[in-house]
Amino acid sequence: MEFSEHIKTANVEDVVLHQPLHPPSRGTLCITGHHLLFSDRGDEGGSGSPRQVLLLLRNIDAIEKSVENLLGYSGLFSNAGRSERISGSSGTITIKCKDLRVLQLDIPGMEQCLNIAHSIETLSCLDCVSEMYPFFYRPSDLNLQDQWGLSSPENHYSQTPELHDRWRLSSVNRDYSVCPTYPQAAIVPKDVSDVTLVKVAKFRQGGRFPVLSYYHRKNGMVIMRSSQPLTGANRKRCSEDEQLLQAVIAGSDKGYIIDTRSSQQAQQARMTGGGFESKSCYSGWKRLHRQMERGKALQESLIKLVEACGDESHNMDRWLSKLENSKWLSHVQTALSTAGLLAECVERDGHSVLVHGSEGTDSSLLISTLAQIIMDPCCRTLEGFLALLEREWVQAGHPFQQRCAHSAHSHARLQQESPVFLLLLDCVWQLWRQFPLAMGFSEALLLRLANEAYASDYGTFLCNNDQERCASGVKEKTHCLFQALLRPRDTAHYSNPLYECTELAIWPSVHPQSLQLWRGFFLRWTTQTRHLEEAQEEIRNMIIEWGKLALS
Structure with missing residues (x-):
């Protein structure tokens, strides 16, 4: 279906736009297949140039409309003190964006208002990946023939020669049949065969068998990620899974398993086929439970926080109460605390760690990423941070399209929504604020990434995993955000001019008074x-x- 079939009214004159931080302006509203364009008339005295607002329709989270019959006078845009008489009908469309902007459009004519509202509602919710704007965006300074992305598992392995003694690059998932949410290649213990990996994948939810996430160059310890084992109520075992984890800690006295569920949640998971690694079967591993909220609970927390931020009562007690009730900063505290525990196990205690929750696509990636930023100065540079996000989120199968389908304003609640990536960026901002000299990037980068995850000109955050991106042609037909952010003209804006590289770990304070909104x-x-x-x-x-x- 062509985009034009969804557009009943392509443009409307005499629309009044109300937007944050700007006075109301009157102009022309145009709607295209992917954008809403408003162009005002400039200063009617002739001294000002016209202004334009270009809004990607994918950025719209919800719209509200109202229409009314009018007969009276308006003094908002009057000439020489004379009010204008208006009659007929008019409508108002309130647009609530995923980047938390709220815009209001006053549109003359009831029919035109309803047509515009219908077009916005339809075009902002198109779920066919190939119809989304990144497939049409063609900036002049980027070439589709360039390599898509900053690196690959193969490149990462070849650039880390320290791995080659005990670790190997496996292509067991080259056709995505072993694990549909993993990339085609993964780093695993050298002593573990592909045949073993296939059996381990069948024992882990979604096929997400333990893979290498991070190698600590100073002591040789590693961070592994996976999903939960499918032990079930009958306490099933998988000797191949036990063998793989034993190979991870070969030559070491023990390793730690950080389960991002509470002990009770892990026990309950066994009733539905999931479970956890028992001490008797994984004797070299010590299990630690650190409950982290995910899914609907995290989404509701974001909704409550945004509602609190939009409270115009100016009552401090009410504001603080709403902020506390949202529990958002509690989620930030838990994430940083758990990541600190993970980093402490590897950096200070010198032990390898396996981290997982249920699916291994959300909180596991969150704390693994934060731990690497805490420990590794390479992950704190501009390029290193972007490469880390690509490796730990894009390639590792965080389902961006499901998690970021809606933000905090949408009236349609989907069970798959969850602002886990936004929580990560908030945690990184807390680190950036506590250690202003240790981070090579600016707050502007974090804000840009937060926007792009929900609505983007680029294909980086499209789809839910590498397999879907390949099937949709994302890597051949769209541009990569991370490469664009590293263009010379952009690096100055996204770099931290105060940055001083330090080899030391940065240990964040997680006391409530140390965390800020x-x-x-x-x-x-x-x-x-x-x-x-x-x-x-x-x-x-x-x-x-x-x-x-x-x-x-």
Whole structure:
């Protein structure tokens, strides 16, 4: 079906746009297959140039519409003090965006308003990947013939020669038949054959057998990721799974399993076919439970937080109560605390760790990523951080299309929604704020990534795993966000001018008084935050200029 079939009214004149941080403006509204374009008339006195607002329809989370018959006077846009008489019908469309903006369009004519609303509702919810904007976006400075992505499991393995003694690159999943959510290649213990991996995959939920996530160059310890074992109520065993995990800690006295569920949740999972590694079968491993909320609970937390941020009562007690009731900062605290525990096991205690929850596609990736940022200075550079996200989230099978289908405003609740990636970016921002010299990237990068995960010109966050991206032609027909962010013209904006590389681990404080609301994201459409951003940008520019003078 052509996009034009969904567009009953392509453009409307005399539309009034209300948007945060700007006065109302009157102009022309146009709707295309992927964008909403508003162009105002500029300063009617002739001194100002026209302004344009271009909104990707995929960024729209929910719309609300109302229509009414009008007969009266309007003084909003009057000439020489004379009010304009208006009559007939009018409509208002309120657009709530995934980046938390709220826009209002006042549209003359009831029919035009309803047509525009219907087109927005339809086009913003198209679920066919090949119809999404990244397949049509063609910036002049990027080439579809370029390599898609920053690296691959094969490149990562070849660039880490320390792995080659005890680890190998397996292509057992080359046709995605062993695990549909893993990439085609994975790093596994050298002593474990592909035949063994196939049997282990059948014993792990979704086929997500334990794979190498991180190798600690200083002590040779590793972080592994997987999904839960399918022990079930009958306590089934898999000797191949036990063999694989034993190979991970060969030459070491023990390893740790960090289960991101509570002990009770893990026990309950056995009743539905899941389970956990028992001490008797995995004698060299010690299991630690750290409950982390996921799925619907995390989504509801985001909704409550955004509602609190939109409260205009200006009552401090009410605001603090709503903030606490959202439990968002509690989720931040738990994630950082669990990641700190993981890093401590590897960095300080010198033990390898396997991390998993149920599916191994959400909280496991979250704490593995944070732990690597805590321990490894390479993951704290601009390029290293983006490569980490590509490896631990895009390639590792975080289902972005399901998790980020809607944000905090949508009226349609899907069970698969969960802002796990946004939680990661919030946690990284907390690290960035606590260690302002240790991070090679700016807050602007985190904000950009938060936007792109929900609505993007690029194909990086399309689909739910590598197999789906290959089937949809994402790597051949769309551009890679991470490569775009590393263009010379962008690196200055997304780099931290205060960055000083340190080989030391950065251990975050998780005390409640040490964690703050990420104002740059959750309150960015308020006047106070905008003024703070302008001041920070001015300071940033001064630092950059001082740096240039010091070098000259």
